[in-house]
Amino acid sequence: MGPYLLRRLLIALPSLLGISVVLFTVLALAPGDPFEELATNPAVPPEVRTALRIKFGLDDPIAVRYLRWLMAMLGGDWGFSFVSRVDVGALILQRLPTTLFVIGSAQLLAILIAMPVGIYAATRPYSIFDQIANTFAFVGFSLPTFFTGLLFILVFSIWLDWLPFVYRSDISAGGWQWYVEHVRQAIMPIAVLALFQAASLTRYVRSAMLDVIRLDYVTTARAKGLGERIVILKHVVRNALIPVVTLVALQMPSIFGGAIVTEQIFRIPGIGSLLISSILANDTPVVMAVTFVFACLVVVFNLIADILYGWLDPRITFG
Amino acid sequence: MHERQLRGLIARVKAGDLTRRAFVQKMLALGLTAPMATQMLDYCGVAKAQGSFNYKPTKRGGGGALKVLWWQGATLLNPHFAVGTKDQEGSRIFYEPLAAWDGDGELVPILAAEIPSRQNGGLAADGLSVTWKLKRDVKWHDGKPFTADDCIFNWEYAADPATAAVTIGSYKDVKVQKVDDHTVVVRFAKPTPFWADAFVGTRGMLIPKHLFADFVGAKSRDAPTNLKPVGTGPYKFADFKPGDLVRGEINTAYHRENRPYFDSIEMKGGGDAISAARAVIQTGEYDYAWNMQVEDEILQRLEKGGKGVAVITAGGNIEHIQLNSTDPWTEVDGERSSLKTKHPVLSDPAVRQALGMLVDRQSVQDHIYGRTGVATGNFVNNPERFVSKATKWEFNVDKASQVLEAAGWKKGADGIRAKDGKKLKFVFQTSINTPRQKTQAIVKQACQKAGIDLELKSVVASVFFSSDVANPDTYPHFYCDIQMYTTTMTQPDPELFMNQFASWEIATKENKWQGRNITRWKSEEYDKAFRAGEGELDPVKRAALFIKMNEMVVGDYAVIPVVYRPRVAAISSKLQAPLSGWDNDLWLLSDWYREA
Numbered sequence: 030m031g032p033y034l035l036r037r038l039l040i041a042l043p044s045l046l047g048i049s050v051v052l053f054t055v056l057a058l059a060p061g062d063p064f065e066e067l068a069t070n071p072a073v074p075p076e077v078r079t080a081l082r083i084k085f086g087l088d089d090p091i092a093v094r095y096l097r098w099l100m101a102m103l104g105g106d107w108g109f110s111f112v113s114r115v116d117v118g119a120l121i122l123q124r125l126p127t128t129l130f131v132i133g134s135a136q137l138l139a140i141l142i143a144m145p146v147g148i149y150a151a152t153r154p155y156s157i158f159d160q161i162a163n164t165f166a167f168v169g170f171s172l173p174t175f176f177t178g179l180l181f182i183l184v185f186s187i188w189l190d191w192l193p194f195v196y197r198s199d200i201s202a203g204g205w206q207w208y209v210e211h212v213r214q215a216i217m218p219i220a221v222l223a224l225f226q227a228a229s230l231t232r233y234v235r236s237a238m239l240d241v242i243r244l245d246y247v248t249t250a251r252a253k254g255l256g257e258r259i260v261i262l263k264h265v266v267r268n269a270l271i272p273v274v275t276l277v278a279l280q281m282p283s284i285f286g287g288a289i290v291t292e293q294i295f296r297i298p299g300i301g302s303l304l305i306s307s308i309l310a311n312d313t314p315v316v317m318a319v320t321f322v323f324a325c326l327v328v329v330f331n332l333i334a335d336i337l338y339g340w341l342d343p344r345i346t347f348g
Numbered sequence: 349m350h351e352r353q354l355r356g357l358i359a360r361v362k363a364g365d366l367t368r369r370a371f372v373q374k375m376l377a378l379g380l381t382a383p384m385a386t387q388m389l390d391y392c393g394v395a396k397a398q399g400s401f402n403y404k405p406t407k408r409g410g411g412g413a414l415k416v417l418w419w420q421g422a423t424l425l426n427p428h429f430a431v432g433t434k435d436q437e438g439s440r441i442f443y444e445p446l447a448a449w450d451g452d453g454e455l456v457p458i459l460a461a462e463i464p465s466r467q468n469g470g471l472a473a474d475g476l477s478v479t480w481k482l483k484r485d486v487k488w489h490d491g492k493p494f495t496a497d498d499c500i501f502n503w504e505y506a507a508d509p510a511t512a513a514v515t516i517g518s519y520k521d522v523k524v525q526k527v528d529d530h531t532v533v534v535r536f537a538k539p540t541p542f543w544a545d546a547f548v549g550t551r552g553m554l555i556p557k558h559l560f561a562d563f564v565g566a567k568s569r570d571a572p573t574n575l576k577p578v579g580t581g582p583y584k585f586a587d588f589k590p591g592d593l594v595r596g597e598i599n600t601a602y603h604r605e606n607r608p609y610f611d612s613i614e615m616k617g618g619g620d621a622i623s624a625a626r627a628v629i630q631t632g633e634y635d636y637a638w639n640m641q642v643e644d645e646i647l648q649r650l651e652k653g654g655k656g657v658a659v660i661t662a663g664g665n666i667e668h669i670q671l672n673s674t675d676p677w678t679e680v681d682g683e684r685s686s687l688k689t690k691h692p693v694l695s696d697p698a699v700r701q702a703l704g705m706l707v708d709r710q711s712v713q714d715h716i717y718g719r720t721g722v723a724t725g726n727f728v729n730n731p732e733r734f735v736s737k738a739t740k741w742e743f744n745v746d747k748a749s750q751v752l753e754a755a756g757w758k759k760g761a762d763g764i765r766a767k768d769g770k771k772l773k774f775v776f777q778t779s780i781n782t783p784r785q786k787t788q789a790i791v792k793q794a795c796q797k798a799g800i801d802l803e804l805k806s807v808v809a810s811v812f813f814s815s816d817v818a819n820p821d822t823y824p825h826f827y828c829d830i831q832m833y834t835t836t837m838t839q840p841d842p843e844l845f846m847n848q849f850a851s852w853e854i855a856t857k858e859n860k861w862q863g864r865n866i867t868r869w870k871s872e873e874y875d876k877a878f879r880a881g882e883g884e885l886d887p888v889k890r891a892a893l894f895i896k897m898n899e900m901v902v903g904d905y906a907v908i909p910v911v912y913r914p915r916v917a918a919i920s921s922k923l924q925a926p927l928s929g930w931d932n933d934l935w936l937l938s939d940w941y942r943e944a
Contacts (some may be wrong), residue, residue: 061814066432068815068862070836071844072551073514075862078815080512084566112431113423113590114569123589182623186631193633194623195417195616198593296619298592306421306591306618311810 037335041328048324052317053098057091061311063111085111098317108314112307117318121300127198128299132288135219139226140277146227147234151242151269152261162231169228174287178221178294185217192217196297218295222287226280233276237269271341278334282327351892358392358888368394372453379898380891381664382453383544383840383930388887390465401450401926403607403939409598411609411942414923417637419624421591421617426574427553428506428513433932434617436550437638438594440934441613442489442579445552446480446499447544449840449930451661455544456936459483459494459554459580459603461530464543475539475885480547482530486603488556489584496526499547501557510565518551541885542841549840549931554580582608582938592617602938609941622646628918629656635942636925637918638933643783644718647916654921660719661915663929664837664845667721669707669791669830669908671700673868676775676827683857684820684827687868693770694829698755700905702748703830706794707908709741715790716783721911725902741909748798757799765799774829777805777821779812784832787910802830817860824861826868834913840930842894843881849901850878869906 064081067073082088086097101108107117150159186194193214200210241247242265250260289301296302300319307315339345357374360366368389375385405411422438423431430436446460455463461481464470470479486494503524506513513519523535524546534546546552556578563571577585580603583596594615598608616634624637625647632655640647640658647658675689693699709723725741757765757772765772776791778784785806792802805828807821812833820827837845847853848864849871855863877893877900884890901907915929925940927933 060816060819061810064431065814067514071864072517072839074517077512077514077516080509084512115575115590120590190631195627195633197616198589199587296616298589302618303591
């Protein structure tokens with residue numbers, strides 16, 4: 030286990046380095062600079078833009094800029110945003126809790142929905158419940174989050190006027206009113222993300238269950254005279270969940286991706302909306318940092334999935 | 349309109365025959381700005397009208413929270429670094445200038461005790477200096493007094509090239525001197541007719557010396573106050589998350605009595621314009637939303653709910669079509685559209701005139717922009733009621749065909765006109781933006797009828813508006829025959845705006861396409877008029893010069909104005925907010941209140 034982990038981490042380093050080179054080059058080659066708005070404003074002399082470009086080192090060759098970025102990064106300095114001139118690390122930390130809260134709750138809700146539905150559907154394949162669950166799952170993961178998000182806003186905010194559709198990071202109310210307000214504004218974005226996740230997860234749980242439920246040892250358990258509840262929960266679910274756990278871990282990075290759009294729609298001040306506004310403003314240090322964080326997440330969660338797999342399934346050994 | 353006629357009008361205002369506002373409207377129609385018009389009146393000693401906004405609350409505070417939506421959130425709160433208007437607006441909650449421009453283009457004192465004029469001795473007769481008297485007993489949010497030293501400091505701070513302040517243009521060529529603790533003099537290097545630039549409006553917000561003194565020049569980014577503003581404004585800083593939120597609490601020691609009305613302000617950023625309009629007009633979740641770049645049709649549908657309305661404010665943005673004076677298809681010394689060439693076809697005045705008649709502005713207004721884009725024939729803004737005679741526009745396919753026919757452009761077998769083997773075929777480019785593509789289609793249709801073939805091209809906005817020297821598709825390169833975009837007039841004086849037709853401003857490879865004259869249109873007469881306008885101290889004579897310049901540009905079809913684009917904001921029906929097209933939306937935030 031120890032040597033395996035070490036080897037995996039050592040392999041991860043060059044891939045992260047490669048990712049950072051590609052990201053940096055693509056961003057550096059992309060058109061536009063963060064001071065475009067100044068260019069169209071006649072009251073700002075062109076020298077200001079030139080001075081800013083020099084000050085922020087934008088006129089140096091790409092290789093030099095990359096090395097400078099890498100050295101700073103290794104020292105824990107993420108650079109500062111060209112647009113707000115705030116340190117990128119501070120910006121990301123400011124936004125991270127909101128994103129974690131929304132994504133975490135969504136994932137939790139998704140699991141809470143998918144598990145019982147998937148398990149129950151698999152124990153009664155092709156029953157009416159199974160058919161309905163399948164249909165909903167299909168609809169759920171076919172609809173992109175930007176569509177369901179807008180649909181929810183239209184129905185719950187505009188037609189019914191029940192929920193606000195602008196997410197506020199600091200709610201002034203105190204006491205339990207604060208929690209009520211927070212839940213009210215978080216319901217829609219969390220539900221949008223959770224439903225999308227739950228849909229694919231349900232199908233996965235169901236098919237994993239069906240794979241296991243036909244195996245001989247399940248028949249043996251039943252033949253021993255164990256109750257159906259115990260057979261399903263103790264013998265089937267435990268084994269069927271092995272691939273599901275990996276799937277959940279592997280899906281984490283893609284949830285971050287899905288949250289980008291949802292955050293933009295509901296104005297959630299998370300990492301995703303930070304990424305979008307930084308892309309629109311050509312704020313390269315922030316874009317670089319956020320995408321690099323996403324890249325790290327993919328690598329880390331892949332590693333976690335592999336380790337979890339070995340831990341859950343003793344047949345697998347890390348050689 | 350000549351100087352004599354202008355003086356006649358001013359005399360009528362003085363005598364009371366003509367209202368101040370009607371005079372300003374007339375000047376707008378002639379391509380001047382409202383601030384320029386009011387300066388003429390002040391110069392000629394016409395008494396000022398009372399501000400049109402009536403502030404009713406009789407005590408400070410008690411109004412609850414004011415919630416405003418900026419779909420592009422403020423990213424920094426130092427007015428000297430404000431890249432776009434969103435940053436200026438965020439800063440404006442806390443910082444104030446000496447004076448601001450109201451909706452009628454009148455200068456209103458904010459931190460100044462009075463507006464300098466010839467009568468009160470504030471303006472020097474030689475145009476070389478302005479004396480500002482500061483309001484007394486104004487305190488920064490931390491309790492320190494606001495004095496002349498702060499003004500001096502702002503000048504030093506912004507004028508230092510190492511600070512790289514975006515406001516440098518307003519401060520680098522002036523000298524500011526302290527007379528006493530509450531009087532400063534701004535001295536100009538040469539006679540300056542437009543004196544209300546430094547310390548005024550969007551570029552005049554003042555930051556406190558005692559908190560920024562150690563952070564001038566290269567260290568400017570490190571100032572902690574960049575993120576925690578301490579100003580003189582109606583609200584004190586409470587919280588700031590770049591791009592997301594700006595929050596302010598009532599300033600109980602604000603220098604104007606009974607103000608502000610609200611107890612706190614929250615400026616939420618992010619999202620998109622349409623849903624921002626919904627949150628104000630339809631659901632009433634927010635009180636105000638800025639810059640509604642939304643189709644008028646949608647706005648009208650939302651307004652039926654009755655919780656809010658879209659407010660249109662006159663400003664100086666114009667969607668216009670530019671005709672290239674040089675040849676974009678021949679390369680000379682490594683650049684196309686070079687000054688050494690002449691456009692083979694567009695140099696024919698008849699073709700330009702015909703194109704001018706083929707732009708169906710009325711349809712563009714009716715079917716695309718609605719209230720948010722008003723058809724115009726003037727290059728500078730123009731309320732429809734006062735269309736200037738000289739720059740009248742018409743849409744007439746038959747007449748355009750006649751003009752072309754008379755100039756010898758005959759229709760060929762393919763329906764496209766040609767003369768001497770040169771065909772009337774043009775490439776027409778703009779940025780990708782639905783209304784623009786629709787406008788392109790309307791123009792193409794009319795041109796087709798008249799025998800002109802337009803090839804439409806659209807470029808991604810981030811490329812089109814970039815300053816990338818290596819990319820041939822940016823608007824300053826203008827490597828095609830015709831192009832269309834909106835030019836913004838961000839300052840109250842047209843001088844900087846009109847320099848885009850001066851011959852020394854032509855964008856070339858040599859100046860890395862940083863010149864502002866994109867059409868490459870050249871006229872000695874224009875250059876002369878512009879130079880004269882720069883130093884002309886009599887605002888009336890100066891105005892006459894600018895009117896003439898406007899007529900020259902439009903009359904020669906260097907550009908074809910399409911629609912004038914006013915500023916659109918969404919506002920709750922109960923909120924009372926004085927807005928101005930010549931300053932920030934929040935220029936008088938202290939006077940915003942909600943009606944019961």
